[in-house]
Amino acid sequence: EAGVAQSPRYKIIEKRQSVAFWCNPISGHATLYWYQQILGQGPKLLIQFQNNGVVDDSQLPKDRFSAERLKGVDSTLKIQPAKLEDSAVYLCASSQEASPLHFGNGTRLTVT
Amino acid sequence: DQQVKQNSPSLSVQEGRISILNCDYTNSMFDYFLWYKKYPAEGPTFLISISSIKDKNEDGRFTVFLNKSAKHLSLHIVPSQPGDSAVYFCAAYGSSNTGKLIFGQGTTLQVKP
Numbered sequence: 001e002a003g004v005a006q007s008p009r010y011k012i013i014e015k016r017q018s019v020a021f022w023c024n025p026i027s028g029h030a031t032l033y034w035y036q037q038i039l040g041q042g043p044k045l046l047i048q049f050q051n052n053g054v055v056d057d058s059q060l061p062k063d064r065f066s067a068e069r070l071k072g073v074d075s076t077l078k079i080q081p082a083k084l085e086d087s088a089v090y091l092c093a094s095s096q097e098a099s100p101l102h103f104g105n106g107t108r109l110t111v112t
Numbered sequence: 113d114q115q116v117k118q119n120s121p122s123l124s125v126q127e128g129r130i131s132i133l134n135c136d137y138t139n140s141m142f143d144y145f146l147w148y149k150k151y152p153a154e155g156p157t158f159l160i161s162i163s164s165i166k167d168k169n170e171d172g173r174f175t176v177f178l179n180k181s182a183k184h185l186s187l188h189i190v191p192s193q194p195g196d197s198a199v200y201f202c203a204a205y206g207s208s209n210t211g212k213l214i215f216g217q218g219t220t221l222q223v224k225p
Contacts, residue, residue: 042218043201
């Protein structure tokens with residue numbers, strides 16, 4: 001089966017600019033997650049979708065981050081405006097019920 | 113609030129020997145524990161898991177041990193191979209919030225030929 005697809009792989013922007021990441025989960029996986037991994041730390045959940053509804057966004061900085069999952073398939077994560085501390089790898093993952101998460105290769109964001 | 117901790121940032125072992133990676137947790141509501149392996153420029157991949165009702169789970173060269181009273185789990189790799197060199201993340205979640213994995217900081221394992 002095809003894995004979780006993410007694009008772009010790398011992005012460099014200046015602070016205060018905006019950026020968007022795209023994720024296509026494994027076919028049939030109802031649950032989609034966005035994680036942020038800062039260098040030297042473990043991944044941290046930003047938002048979890050079940051189909052196209054939000055299950056958990058308690059750790060999403062809503063003043064600058066937004067995410068949507070239209071039609072319960074693809075998802076986009078947006079940052080506007082970006083800050084230096086947003087430099088990280090943004091990982092998308094998907095899962096079926098009660099199965100381990102499958103991660104994409106991530107988007108490495110550098111904010112200068 | 114670091115609910116899952118991996119206190120060893122790195123570990124180096126010789127090929128063929130045992131690798132032991134450790135993980136501690138603080139939240140007694142965690143029901144499931146997982147280990148993920150991550151190569152550079154790739155996403156984490158699932159390795160092995162254990163339910164809180166068990167104290168051991170084995171899959172080939174990989175065994176995870178859970179000590180609930182100590183809130184401690186470990187991953188044993190026997191024998192270690194150079195291809196096992198990667199970052200290993202311990203993760204946990206409670207059944208009331210399946211999917212919200214809480215990750216440790218990771219341990220970088222280097223297996224020397």
